[in-house]
Amino acid sequence: MNNKPEIQELSEFLSEYTTCLMAVGVQTSRIARNSARIAQAFGYTTDMTIFQKTIIMSLKSDETNETFSSVNKIKPMSLNFEVNSMLSKLSWETYDEHLSLDEIKKRFDEILKKPRISKWIVLPLVAVGNACFCRIFSGDMIAMLVVFVATLIGFFVRQLMFDKHINHLFVFIFSSFIASFVAALSKIYHIGATPDIAIATSVLYLIPGVPLINGITDIIDGHVLAGVSRLINALLLIICIAIGLSLSFLLLGLKSF
């Protein structure tokens, strides 16, 4: 490699790259593979340990045996499948097309700058999705409508609170509370034949599906610590959902199912 970048420069980029992948919800083995690939393209080897909040990475030059270690904080970002696949693509492009580090950095910034799907499109579709889910659990049409409204309000509150960077556990308790409260009103006013199913499905849009899947994947891949910490985080969120549900049961004087 003729234009071999400085070890520190590459390490800075890789730390940026890996913490970003971790934040958008990529399984651990893919993160390790992708960054090893980029390092290899420049004549370096890299090894890393990944925790829930930090990534410890050491980079070693194949020629001079020079090593550089760093501990990098994982930034809070929301889940993003698109960034996941674009960044994986970038690692192959680096490997196959022998891109320079500046070029990779440019493409990396472009990928991160890509706007998310507008939240005004996401909001109604999540509500429709959750209403469909209610039908799968054999709720009737009215229950579906109740779930639609409950999810619309609950998810809107969640988006608002996430934008204000409020503690995410609190966000989950509160949006679960709002959604189940709206759905529970249908039980109090005797709307529809299956109000219990409406209440039970109204909070399902909050279930952290991606961390749960990633956690199990990590454990199977042998990254047991990373996997368990993901699972515990997901479990915390599920407990928060249950707290929100119990709160609305308590306030409305309903019996828990």
Added chain:
Amino acid sequence: MTSTIVTALLFDGLFAAGAAIGFCLISNPQRNAIPICALLAAIGHALRYWLTHYFELDIATASFIAAFSIGLLSIIFAKLIRCPAEVFSFPSLLPMIPGMYAYKTILGLVKFLKNTESDVAVNILLDVFKNGTTATFILFALVVGVAIPIFIFHKQSFSVTRNKLVGK
């Protein structure tokens, strides 16, 4: 008789597809992957519905078979569209995530804590255990089921994001 099965499966698939679109949009998927996710979710969920309702298979085994077929199909689509198979398989699994079992386990624990009669408490405990194991087993079945095709087609699935194949 067969027509009722077909309509039931179609409706199940349709609503699963709707749920999959809603849930995967939260995680900002690639735009061109969304219809495929919906299709895979519909196939997977309808398959699970069919297995549990007409073959009386337990939900964990049925989830495993459904996830396995989602995994196989997602590798085929990954080759066609050139992005990682997870882009399709993850969102398609989302409607099958045992969310309700999971939080019902927690709610049951709280109920157990509040309860004072011992004969009721045993029933609650049974419920908690049933919900908890169901959630765990489904989750493992989903992930292992989707991962097996990826292990079988190891080489293909790791390099689908590659633009050109260069001899190394």
